[in-house]
Amino acid sequence: MPESWATLGIDLHLEPTGPGLRRGLTDALRDAVRTARLAPGTRLPSSRALAADLGIARNTVAEAYADLVAEGWLTARQGSGTHVADRAVATPAAKAARPRIPARPAYDLRPGSPDLAAFPRAEWLRATRRALAAAPHDALGYGDPRGRPELRAALAGYLSRARGVHADPERVLVCAGFAHALGLLARVLRARGVQTVAVESYGLAQHRELLTTAGLRTVPLPFDDRGTDPRTPPEDAGAVLLTPAHQFPMGMALRPDRRAAVVDWARRTGAVVLEDDYDGEFRYDRQPVGALQGLDPGRTVYLGTASKSLAPGLRLAWAVLPPGLAEEAAEAKGGTDTCGAPEQLTLAEFLTSGAHDRHVRAARLRYRRRRDALVAALAARAPEVRATGIAAGLHAVLRLPPGTEPEVLRAAAWQRLALFGLAGFRHPQAVTDPVDAVVVGYGTPPDHAWTGALDALCRVLP
Incomplete structure (x- = not known):
């Protein structure tokens, strides 16, 4: 069988230009080396392979190689082929000074991420092997925009058992992260004529921005010493976004009477409740x-994610939708699935095999020990600081003396301690009195760094 360009050597994109093929090829190769498109040590195709690829004579390629070897751009040895010579590659001088990139923090206590060092790699790899071995060939096609049926069925079973969710696999929508899901729902609500969404007085600015980008206005709900008060949403609100299991960042669960009140409001007005089940798996004092x-x-959209229980890099989240919203949300997502099929199949296997339950139980114990160590350290070294919102989740709110939040954040920056102040989570229109506090995430540092992180934190607290 005659050899062709498709089977010879490595792929190498070159566009010889200028007078004469030899000179054009020599210039193109020299430019590729000079600009580091061909890195030092790269093995080039044989002269025969490159000639076949470019459709030119082999001697032309051999002569171009010889010219560049003589100039020092390439090296050639009998039996080992032609390589790009090891040499310093000059980089263009910057036209203007670049902004200084902050040094990587010594300790990261920002909330929102689990301990990535504890990701169950071996168990996940075994689940991937089992899932791919059992998957039909069409599982690697474009797929249903709602997500793989295996994962939707697994999620329906898990959420019903572990979170008390009424989930039909046909109404489960798999998304590429929580922000993706919220953005889809924001567009659906706006298309339905909703103009205002009630949100919590404290929450992520990124989530509020997603809603406003879709053309929705956000109005903060009242907040008191018992948490978010959704009993009297704005009259023109067509939806409300809540974190009822563990309010982010304040850390309180939505009280039973307030849960009932928001559901009654949605039934009475036809509004939609968007439930962000933030940290729902991690409760330490009870179930x-x-x-x-x-x-x-029928009135609530349940939103969950694998970002806290496993890792945000999986880019897997889900929405359990009421019958009237399921088709509209799937249509808004588009004609093809935007989440990787192998990851979806693996998570389905991870859920149904019991590996997810085992991982969450182990993580719950580990994070509880960290929380207990945080509380003990504060009692011993910063008794003026009170930790709240610690019954669940991966973070705590540390209440500070009035007026000291900016000072603590400046001290943390000097200590290369990544820390967030509570003020950054407050809705600009919130009517609650500002509270000085820092929000400390205890999920991110690996176990070996937790003691050092606590020492750094206590040094900056008043």
Whole structure:
């Protein structure tokens, strides 16, 4: 069988230009080396292979190689081929000074991420092997925009068992992260004519920005010493976004009477409740609080993610939708699935095999020990600081003396301690009195760094 360009050597994109093929090829190769498109040590195709690829004579390539060897751009040895010579590659001088990139923090206590060092790699790899071995060939095609049926069925079973969610696999939508899901729902709500969404007085600015980008106005709900008060949403609100299991960042669970009140409001007005089940799996004082969606599956959208229980890099989240919203949300997502099929199949296997339950139980114990160590360190070294919101989740709110939040954040920056102040989570229109506090995430540092992180934290607290 005659050899062709498709089977010879490595792929090498060159466009010889100028007078004469030899000179054009020599210039193109020299430019590729000079600009580091061909890195030092790269093995070039044989002269025969490159000639076949470019459709030129082999001697032309051999002569171009010889010219560049003589100039020092390439090296050639009998039996080992032609390589790019090891040499310093000059980089263009910057036209203007670049902004200084902050040094990597010595300790990262920002909330929102689990301990990535504890990701169950071996168990996940075994689940991947089992899932791919059992998957039909069409599982690697474009797929259903709602997500793989295996994962939707696994999620429906898990959420019903572990979170009290009423979930039909046909109404589960798999998304590429929580922000992706919220953005889709924001567009659907706006298309339905919703103009205002009630949100919590404290929450992530990124989530509020997703809603406003879709053309929705956000109005903060009242907040008191018992947490978010959704009993009297704005009259023009067509939806409300809540974190009822573990309010982010304040850390309180939505009280039963307030849960009932928001469901009654949604039924009475036809509004939609968006439930962000933030940190829903991690409760330390008793069984996790069940999902709000169980009170009224017909008016509530349940939103969950693998970002806290496993890792945000998986880019897997899900929405359990009421019948009237399921088709509209799937249509808004588009004609093809935007989440990787292998990851979806693996998570389905991880859930159904029991590996997810085992991992969450182990993580719950590990994070509880960290929380207990945080509370003990504060009592011993910073008794003026009170930790709140610690019954669940991966973070705590440390209440500070009035007026000291900026000072603590400046001290943390000097200590290369990544820390967030509570003020950054407050809705600009919130009517609650500002509280000085820092939000400390105890999920991110690996176990070996937790003691050092606590020492650094206590040094900056008043």
